[in-house]
Amino acid sequence: MSGDLRQPAHLTHPTDELSAAERRELIATMRPEDAAGVPELHEVGVPDELRELIEEAMGRYPQIRSASLPALWAVQRHYGWCSPQGIRQAAAVMGVTPAYLEALATFYDLYHTAPVGLHRVLVCHNISCWMNGGDELLRELCAAAGANPDEAGDHGASSADGEFFIQGFECLGACDLAPMASIDDRYYGPLDAADAVAAIEALRAGEQPVPEKALSRRPAAGGPEPDPDPRVAEAEASANPAGHGPRADGPTGDDSRGRGPHG
Numbered sequence: 001m002s003g004d005l006r007q008p009a010h011l012t013h014p015t016d017e018l019s020a021a022e023r024r025e026l027i028a029t030m031r032p033e034d035a036a037g038v039p040e041l042h043e044v045g046v047p048d049e050l051r052e053l054i055e056e057a058m059g060r061y062p063q064i065r066s067a068s069l070p071a072l073w074a075v076q077r078h079y080g081w082c083s084p085q086g087i088r089q090a091a092a093v094m095g096v097t098p099a100y101l102e103a104l105a106t107f108y109d110l111y112h113t114a115p116v117g118l119h120r121v122l123v124c125h126n127i128s129c130w131m132n133g134g135d136e137l138l139r140e141l142c143a144a145a146g147a148n149p150d151e152a153g154d155h156g157a158s159s160a161d162g163e164f165f166i167q168g169f170e171c172l173g174a175c176d177l178a179p180m181a182s183i184d185d186r187y188y189g190p191l192d193a194a195d196a197v198a199a200i201e202a203l204r205a206g207e208q209p210v211p212e213k214a215l216s217r218r219p220a221a222g223g224p225e226p227d228p229d230p231r232v233a234e235a236e237a238s239a240n241p242a243g244h245g246p247r248a249d250g251p252t253g254d255d256s257r258g259r260g261p262h263g
């Protein structure tokens with residue numbers, strides 16, 4: 001057979017595995033005209049509901065690019081991951097290049113640039129959770145879901161049936177729930193081995209996992225807020241000269257209200 005059919009290294013290996021010489025060779029072959037431009041809307045066929053979510057996000061910010069993360073989130077919710085097709089669709093709606101959105105999606109680890117299991121379970125294994133059994137919780141969840149615990153603790157693992165994606169995660173900011181997990185974007189804790197099994201079974205049955213352990217069920221720190229908050233009522237009374245409260249700006253009223261610390 002004549003000719004050299006070998007592929008360049010950058011087409012057969014991840015670019016972070018290339019040697020310095022191979023990287024230089026790759027960079028030398030790059031041309032600006034090879035970069036994908038902004039796709040046209042008619043080329044990508046954006047689903048209506050996805051387009052509405054992205055446009056709604058764009059309307060919230062003075063700079064359209066500020067909507068990039070919510071747009072990617074909408075893509076991930078729609079497709080289950082930030083697929084190349086979904087990224088192209090978001091790019092077309094926003095008028096940016098797919099590469100711009102892809103750079104963000106690959107930077108943040110809450111975005112998936114490869115398919116993952118349907119239900120996403122992030123298990124905190126940072127200090128508070130680890131000391132309270134976070135590693136054991138991760139293993140219990142993996143055993144119940146059928147996911148590889150070593151992979152899950154590292155970069156995350158999907159179960160063989162595609163129902164679950166489980167990943168050990170750094171502090172999720174709910175240390176008082178230790179050990180805790182984020183299940184389909186809702187926080188639950190403290191969770192034990194029985195909760196892990198119950199949560200996976202509930203998700204398989206299409207039910208809310210361990211609702212009694214949901215963060216949303218916990219009372220606010222310091223007890224319930226008085227209703228209405230007296231500080232709001234006081235400020236409203238001060239701002240309303242027709243009301244019965246003292247005027248904030250009158251010479252006879254308590255004019256300390258509404259001023260700065262030196263006012």
Ligand code: FES
Binds near residue numbers: 124125126170175176
């Ligand atoms: S250490 Fe687990 S939420 Fe902070």
